Amino acid sequence: SNKSSSFGFELKTPERLPFILFDYDQNIYPRGANFLASRLQQPSIVKAAVPPPGKGTRVRVWKSDPSVKTIGIRELFLINTDIKSGPVDTWFETKSTAKPIAPDANGDFLLDFDNTPSQAPNESDNHTRFDVVHTFSTVRYTYDLLLGDLEYLDGNPPQITRPWGNKRLQIFPHAGEDANAYYSREEGALKFFFTKRKDGTPIFLCRSLDVVAHEAGHSFLDILQPQWRSDGQTGGFHEAFGDLCSLFVLISMADIADLFVTLTKANLRDPNNFLSAVGEEFGDALFNNKGKGLRNLSNDLIGSKAQPEVHALSLVFSGFYYDVLVDVFALERNPAIKGDTDTLLDVATILRRALIIAIRVSSESSTQTKFQELATNLETAFETLSRRLGVNLSSWTEIVRKHAKARELSIAGLS
Template sequence: MTIHQQDFQEGRSTRAMPIEVPAQRPGPMSRVAVPGAAPAAPRAVPRPVPVPAPARTGHRFMIYKQDPSVTELGARLTFVPTVVLNGPTDARVRTEMQGVTPVARNVNGDFVFPMGSPQFDCAHTFAVVRQAMAMYERHNGGNPIPFAWNVGGNTDRISVFPHAGVGANAFYSRTAKALKFLFFTPEGQPPTTVVHTCRSFDIVAHEMGHALLDGLKPGWLSAAGPPQTGGLHESFGDLTAIFLALAQPDQAEALIALTKANLHDKSFLADVAEEFGRALGMPSGLRNADNDLKLSQVGNEVHAISQVFTGAIYDVLADMCMFEMARQRRTKDPALVLIETASALCRLVFDAIVASPATGARYVDVANKMLQMSSGRGDPAIYRTFIRNRFAVREITTAATPLTDLMSGQMKMTEADYTGDGQDITEVEALDGLSASLRAEQDRSRCCGTMQMPEYQVVDPEKLAKRGSLEDDDILREDLDELRRAFSK
């Protein structure tokens, strides 16, 4: 309250200015006039320091790091920095599972579910698809990569079916605008032993690689092209799985520890789709990236041909890592060196593929683009020596750089300017222009489900090479035309 008093100094007639006195009970501040007191400074109101908020939100997902069978890695949380709606679905990807979707976010806005549940399968598959897309979009300057049907303003999503049906396969379909992952019980196993292809980090990344490459190079999926073009598609899927694994810091660190920084030591990285491969009776994964296959050993079988290109890139990766580990061993953690080196090679391969011919691309086309782009970026000359050597050893290209040092184990792996003979050549020739991998028809009998889809076998290659949607009638065009001719008589 306010109390008015006379000035207690004799002879003074002015009134005192009131000052604030704390009240004796909770509530507003009381004002008490104290004669002769100076005005009190206003009390500072404490203000909390503002906490910057992220420009865009995101969501956490629980995913398998590799296959469920790779128990030393298990599962982990991952963060997807885009707005994801219940489904999960966002502007590019939609998840479909009958009786399960849309899967709802939890109270924290995250998609975290018990491993092995249908909800987990939806969240895991969506997250890996999104991560693969994000990896290549980073290498694409942050620009979105269109699906093959995203033309003329079309923004249709790709639909992801984690439990699409029974079968030992998975596939991408341009006609369905979908990725479909099947499930099966391995022969001789009890019915409760079910292998879900959607739970394999490698398989999901591989099939998404097909979808992304079809958007970048729509003419490469046609079976009418040379076997090497089909091999590039299969290899791109496997390389997507490898590079995406190495974009995960915990996987890179685990790999360094398991192999002592030697990428040629046996590890989960080189074995692609371990659980699936073992279920089919293979000793390890469905494919082995760390192989020694040469073009003369594979004929026109696209699955095998793809491993030649994958093996060459894997060898280049191992060479580059050895060089960078030696160069940066005192300044960077080995896992960080591996992540950065893999990212640099992934971008080089991505850019080389984008710059390669729209149809009929050969391995030598991609190799030459890699050499030229590496030189243009100012990479150490030894990078291009690695590329020339590894493609030549695989009998893909001529040996522009003498292979004497490499084959004798005397190559100077730590000298940045090493070229073998002093020439930093950026264009090489195909070793054998008459190779079955260039001239024969494609044998896709052992490829993944994508390469065996009828739409890529029978649709006119020129139509496939143009971006745009496919319809069922495009697949049946030859039969329909024959019927029209018959019914016109």
């Protein structure tokens, strides 16, 4: 196909992995897994220009959503130097009722969010402008992370075919009233709506970092596997990938990872943790879920019990990969040698990249055994990353096998 030839090698057949994935550090040294961190940064294999220090763009975003009070609004550093008044860049443009928002003299978008009641549909200009910057920035950050993974894996800046056409993806923070947010290839858009609580106050989906990262994840998966349909196991995986994007985006922020470790005492199974909970504000408003989110990745849903609806079905796979994160973190954890926050950051980075590899080596077709296919390909991914990192990840493979079986991935949603 055009897509595989544009990448220059066939990525779809596990037996024929791109040579470059095996062309680095063939030796597997018997080192402790705590050696991983120093091997994660390998600038010598990346040919892209690194932005000089002091450049890039600072923005302000909700770091979870307005309901998660311990987090609030933080400044975020984007490495991008091409974000113009709008904001707009080569990938994304924002569409809203606000006039284009210009960066300040330093190239930053440091807006304040007035402490006034939110209203919909006639939200204040101040809140609208904050939403525009927050939503754009969260999508941009998510893409920076995932495009960076492709660059890390390939050793080159990725050549991307945009499934929505050769144009910018449009971001609509205020697309209207609906209890929803979505990515549409046909519209070439990410759309976020508002809905109302029982007391009539609005809740804006765009203000949830989880929701924005989730929708950005849909669009990114559509780049990697444009033929995966939105129903059945590929649809379930689309939803799981979106939720896992939210998780990985949060963990990738060092201050958030550290806050998580501090609040939960490094317990990924803490019932009130904000990492496994996706869409807290929305979950509270619609289902009174008290901070546990619209969905929670820390769950015990197994394949034979899963409903075929894609969001319900997704919990089997996202729960499976959260199990893997929990066990790998426990395996690698050794606070005497390396702090828990650093270990969590490293483990999550490797698992995120492994998932990207597993997606790329999986078949293009929308089969109904995609969950197990991905789990099997995670073994290939760990093998690849083992060679790359110079460590033995076979115990991680055992963890994947154990949980894939326990979760009944092979029959999820098929009964």
